[in-house]
Amino acid sequence: MEEDWQADLEQWLVPYLEGLGNKTRRKMCPAYIAGLIGPGDRKSIQPMAVRSDAVPYDRLHHFIGAGLWDKAPLEATLWKQADDLVGGDGSWLIIDDTALPKKGKASVGVAPQYATALGKNANCQTMVSVTLASGEVPLMLSLRLFLPESWTGDVARMDKAGVPRALQNYRTKPEIALEEIDRVIAAGVRFGCVLADAGYGLSAPFRQALTARGLCWAVGIPRHQKVYPDDAQLIFPVAGRGRPRMRHVPDVTSVAAHTMLEGAKWRQVSWRKGTKERLTARFAAIRVRIADGVPQRIGSAGAQHMPGEEAWLVGEHRSNGERKYYLANLPADTPIKVLAGAIKARWICEQAHQQLKEELGLDHFEGRSWSGLHRHALMSMMAYAFLQSRRLAQAGRKKKSPRAATATQSASSAAGHP
Structure with a gap:
């Protein structure tokens, strides 16, 4: 199995190596990534070199820390492969x-x-x-x-x-x-x-x-983020004395996100199937205008942010009692299940971080330079992309949907390690 993944890796890296040019660098890149994927608890340069008879420490160290090469072509290849997958x-x-x-x-x-x-x-x-x-x-x-x-x-x-x-x-x-x-x-x-x-x-x-930029987004917010009702109107305040007011103000005051949702309808929503059962929590969602417009003095309240973009305000009550709040600029007819699914989809990046550290040594780099750290990070991401592409290929051979290939499998098992 080890020979299988190493042979696959050599083939998979071909488009990356074209961007490296130099013959020595084309040898160091596969060696470094194989060191990240292979066995061993420590994935810094010295332990990886010790475990490999083919690559001396000084050359591997020079490749990452001091070599004169541009990581942009490798990054472009990584992004194209990620988009394809x-x-x-x-x-x-x-x-x-x-x-x-x-x-x-x-x-x-x-x-x-x-x-x-x-x-x-x-x-x-x-x-x-x-x-x-x-x-x-x-x-x-x-x-x-x-x-x-x-x-x-x-x-x-x-x-x-x-x-x-x-x-x-x-x-x-x-x-x-x-x-x-x-x-x-x-x-x-x-x-x-x-x-x-x-x-x-x-x-x-x-x-x-x-x-x-014309992008759809769904983001977490603090519970005290101020919002207005979506039907808030801008009016001219009546001046008790002095000159007439020259600027519009909202006809209602903004309130904290958690206050806005106090009277909302909460419902149990399931967004995906977990390892044992479907994942559910209570959600509420209402349309609001975010209080992030230009600051303006509003009566005795002083400077307040004017109503800005209309968006969904979403609240989540978890089974452990924790409460979370979110904003999303998804369309006004978006079902609450879709909103919940978008909000909860973010968890997968945390799992990727964990795998990059625990399996591929992202946090093991011992150099001190900017270029060395970012090159090590790029090699880690390339190693991770290789393992993910291998998982998807294995899932395809088993006649499963690529989307069913779960990222919860360990990186070492994807590389063929027990």
Whole structure:
């Protein structure tokens, strides 16, 4: 079985190797990816080199850390293959981020910051991720490092870590995500809707930028996100004295999302079949206008955001008592089951993150440079795409639908390991 997957890998990598040019690099790339997929608990360069008789450590290290090669052709090939496998109008483009725990201060982008997977602040690197998914099959397209202000405020530190000058300005995670979405669109990758958690959904500029690009989206929001009823009207307030008012104001005040849903009708909704039974929760959905328009003074309330885009406000009551809230700009006639399915589809990227770390060593990289980290991340994504394509091929041979190939299988089993 091991020989089978390695032979498949060599064939699968042919279009990637054409973009590398140099003969040595065309040898190092398959060796590196085979090291990520193969057995062994540690997937950093030295342990991988020790496990391989064919590739010495110094050459493998040079390939990732210091070699002069452009990753753009490999990335373009990855995106084309991902689109061929799972792209389409029914696919999701999922925005998230993942933390890579690190010790010390020298690794590029490392700083004490919130790590979602750990649920607390930790010394780590944070990478904004873009995942293309259909059903339960995700393909990771992009992992881009977020630089905290402790880094962007120190040019010498960034130069030492090899951060490109064009990327040394501070960018928020939503801004990085939008840059990556634009690159994905420009590459012709097909998807139907953008999904993101509340870390991105709370950003009005992020939501507005998605709408401005003509994209459908469904995002998490904080419970205190302000909204207006969808029938809110703009009126001229009556001036008690002085000059007449020159600007319209809403005829109602905005309220928090959780308050708006208090009187809504809640119903049990099932969105997909789990490993043991159908997954269900209670949902409510109403049309609202988001309070993210231009700020304006409204009477005694002071400066308030005017009504903005009309959207769905969705609430979820989970069986454990947890409550979550979402906004989606899907059409007004969208059934609540479809809304729930869109909202809950985001889970698959978290599973992809976990597999990339546990099976393919995404968080094992021990280098300190910008280019080394992003090359390692690209190799990890290529390895993951290979395993997913192999799963889909195996599922096809068993006369199953490709969408039925579950991403819950371990990467090592897909590679033929016990």
